[in-house]
Amino acid sequence: MTDIWTRLKDHRNAQGDLRIETLFAEDPDRAAAYATSDGGLVFDWSKTLIDAGARALLLELARPVAARRDAMFAGARINETENRAVLHTALRNLDGKVMVDGRDVMPAVRATHERMRDFATALRDGGFTGQGGRITDVVNIGIGGSDLGPAMATRALSPFHDGPRVHFVSNVDGADIADVLRGLDPATTLVIVASKTFTTIETMTNAETARKWMARQVTDPAAQFAALSSAQDRTAEWGIDAARVFGFEDWVGGRYSLWGPIGLSLMIAIGPDLFDSFLAGGAAMDRHFRDAPAERNLPILLALAGIWHHQICGHATRAVLPYDNRLARLPAYLQQLEMESNGKRVAMDGRELDLPSGPVVWGEPGTNGQHAFYQLIHQGTAVVPCEFILAARGHEPDLAHQHLLLIANCLAQSEALMRGRSLDEARALMRAKGLTGDELERQACHRVFPGNRPSTTLLIGQLTPYTLGQIVALYEHRVFVEGAILGINSFDQWGVELGKELALQVAPLLAGEPAPGHDPSTLNLARLVRELRG
Numbered sequence: 413m414t415d416i417w418t419r420l421k422d423h424r425n426a427q428g429d430l431r432i433e434t435l436f437a438e439d440p441d442r443a444a445a446y447a448t449s450d451g452g453l454v455f456d457w458s459k460t461l462i463d464a465g466a467r468a469l470l471l472e473l474a475r476p477v478a479a480r481r482d483a484m485f486a487g488a489r490i491n492e493t494e495n496r497a498v499l500h501t502a503l504r505n506l507d508g509k510v511m512v513d514g515r516d517v518m519p520a521v522r523a524t525h526e527r528m529r530d531f532a533t534a535l536r537d538g539g540f541t542g543q544g545g546r547i548t549d550v551v552n553i554g555i556g557g558s559d560l561g562p563a564m565a566t567r568a569l570s571p572f573h574d575g576p577r578v579h580f581v582s583n584v585d586g587a588d589i590a591d592v593l594r595g596l597d598p599a600t601t602l603v604i605v606a607s608k609t610f611t612t613i614e615t616m617t618n619a620e621t622a623r624k625w626m627a628r629q630v631t632d633p634a635a636q637f638a639a640l641s642s643a644q645d646r647t648a649e650w651g652i653d654a655a656r657v658f659g660f661e662d663w664v665g666g667r668y669s670l671w672g673p674i675g676l677s678l679m680i681a682i683g684p685d686l687f688d689s690f691l692a693g694g695a696a697m698d699r700h701f702r703d704a705p706a707e708r709n710l711p712i713l714l715a716l717a718g719i720w721h722h723q724i725c726g727h728a729t730r731a732v733l734p735y736d737n738r739l740a741r742l743p744a745y746l747q748q749l750e751m752e753s754n755g756k757r758v759a760m761d762g763r764e765l766d767l768p769s770g771p772v773v774w775g776e777p778g779t780n781g782q783h784a785f786y787q788l789i790h791q792g793t794a795v796v797p798c799e800f801i802l803a804a805r806g807h808e809p810d811l812a813h814q815h816l817l818l819i820a821n822c823l824a825q826s827e828a829l830m831r832g833r834s835l836d837e838a839r840a841l842m843r844a845k846g847l848t849g850d851e852l853e854r855q856a857c858h859r860v861f862p863g864n865r866p867s868t869t870l871l872i873g874q875l876t877p878y879t880l881g882q883i884v885a886l887y888e889h890r891v892f893v894e895g896a897i898l899g900i901n902s903f904d905q906w907g908v909e910l911g912k913e914l915a916l917q918v919a920p921l922l923a924g925e926p927a928p929g930h931d932p933s934t935l936n937l938a939r940l941v942r943e944l945r946g
């Protein structure tokens with residue numbers, strides 16, 4: 413562990429039971445000094461125990477990030493275990509020139525983007541039809557990065573939908589596709605098979621099911637399929653016409669792929685111009701990440717707050733709490749982005765990490781979470797740093813009073829987490845209710861909130877394609893910064909392989925075939941399943 417980590421831990425230890433409120437009392441400018449903004453986004457990290465000393469040390473920790481950031485944007489093969497460049501940023505900076513192995517990759521990126529625009533426009537204005545007429549519904553079949561991004565963003569931007577209805581199928585559980593296809597007309601439905609590798613078993617199984625469903629009603633099912641993939645040989649083999657295949661290169665990681673062809677369903681829903689506005693928001697965040705000094709650099713500050721809470725303070729999880737119902741899928745999206753990227757046990761050079769890697773990320777929109785798990789956040793024994801996300805304006809002018817109530821709840825939660833309620837305050841409350849003596853004491857202790865629980869708030873004006881682009885790129889770069897500081901390769905995902913391999917070996921067991929090498933518990937469970945299936 414380098415000296416700087418030790419100094420940070422020492423600093424935290426020296427803080428002892430310092431309270432966040434004390435930091436505000438000592439520094440009248442704290443609220444403003446720890447509310448960093450760019451491009452209309454405000455990141456308030458004042459309700460944390462990061463004081464001036466911690467801030468200086470954290471910024472020192474971030475110093476080596478710049479070189480790696482520049483290497484990423486320059487197309488260096490920073491994904492070393494897969495020997496790939498990392499250039500999802502090229503998908504949203506369409507005017508640029510990006511060299512990979514001496515070749516400018518941007519003309520091809522722009523050409524695909526144009527084809528996507530043309531296809532989406534044709535679907536939306538009726539230039540492309542199904543065998544039963546105008547396309548009314550689009551079903552995106554994909555999983556992981558080929559699902560979570562477009563599903564999250566499509567839901568987030570529902571006020572901007574003016575195209576065909578868009579649905580998502582991901583799970584290999586037949587219940588998923590059955591529920592989505594029920595009620596759809598195959599003759600007016602377009603199925604998009606989204607898979608970078610075009611080998612993912614869930615996606616290929618669902619795609620086959622959709623093809624059979626389509627074939628029952630239309631004469632040429634393949635004509636109503638499109639594919640998004642970097643494996644164009646496989647899409648052709650599967651029978652999808654190259655005119656409806658939108659490709660991308662291996663330097664776009666699955667969980668970073670929303671900006672290109674994998675975003676087609678979103679483009680169809682909101683239209684190409686608003687999709688470009690989403691890209692512009694992401695590109696603006698890229699410029700900010702590249703140009704802003706570390707002390708005002710939002711991705712760096714989000715990452716440093718994360719490192720402070722997880723690696724330094726030892727808080728095991730982080731809650732993402734969007735006070736925006738349309739961001740309901742954001743926590744799931746961030747789970748893949750953050751946990752698949754930084755949930756590693758070895759550093760880039762193969763040595764075991766001597767610090768914890770990324771935290772468990774979880775969450776639900778407010779105010780719903782308040783009536784479910786906030787009890788633990790306020791009074792449980794574990795400290796859960798909370799990340800609130802909030803838009804000043806909603807999209808329902810007639811319901812502005814509800815939006816104000818939503819905002820009030822969000823601000824109240826972060827205040828309550830920090831402030832808490834002392835035993836004396838709890839006693840006074842009980843006294844006001846007429847309790848006295850032992851009964852007062854017995855009840856009061858349950859009403860104590862320890863407080864001093866950290867939170868940050870990301871505030872935006874309104875959730876639009878542009879601001880969503882800013883937010884998604886912000887989180888991508890935050891993950892990058894955390895990975896760079898920890899020395900992790902944030903762009904591979906070897907940890908998903910073993911389970912996939914074993915699933916193939918377990919399948920014969922379920923059919924009652926001999927399959928050597930399984931443990932007694934798995935054998936027993938497979939036997940019980942066979943019995944229950946009859």
Ligand SMILES: O=P(O)(O)OC[C@H]1O[C@H](O)[C@H](O)[C@@H](O)[C@@H]1O
Pocket residue numbers: 555556557558606607608609610611612615666667752905908
């Ligand atoms: O897009 P695909 O190749 O179908 O991959 C879909 C997903 O599968 C894998 O399990 C990876 O862990 C994910 O990173 C990826 O997004």
